[in-house]
Amino acid sequence: MLTLYGIKNCDTVKKARNWLEQNGVNYRFHDFRVDGIDEKQIRQWSKTVGWETLLNKRGTTFRQLPDSDKNGLTESKAVKLMAAHPTLIKRPVIEKAGIIKTVGFDQKQFGVFK
DSSP states (O other): OEEEEEOTTOHHHHHHHHHHHHTTOOEEEEEHHHHOOOHHHHHHHHHHHOHHHHBOOSSHHHHHSOHHHHTTOOHHHHHHHHHHOGGGBOSOEEEETTEEEEESOOHHHHGGGO
């Protein structure tokens, strides 16, 4: 079964969830705000897809960070920031059997889940 990680009120997560439901794909929803996310898992994801892919630099949370947090980003620093502020994680993250299948929502990529 797939696990979709995200935040309930995120528009992109809503689109992904709707697509999965309309296409009859079984999944479990993991809400970062309700269920949390630990640094160990973020580090594992970062090793798999790269912290640059995982870190959402377009969102409000990133823009509101102090410049000292945004400047000189490294994998270690980015992982710690995402653990402290899960809304910095690009959404949704789709995982199956412990392996990330996709980050973000692209209807073409989601076709593999049918």
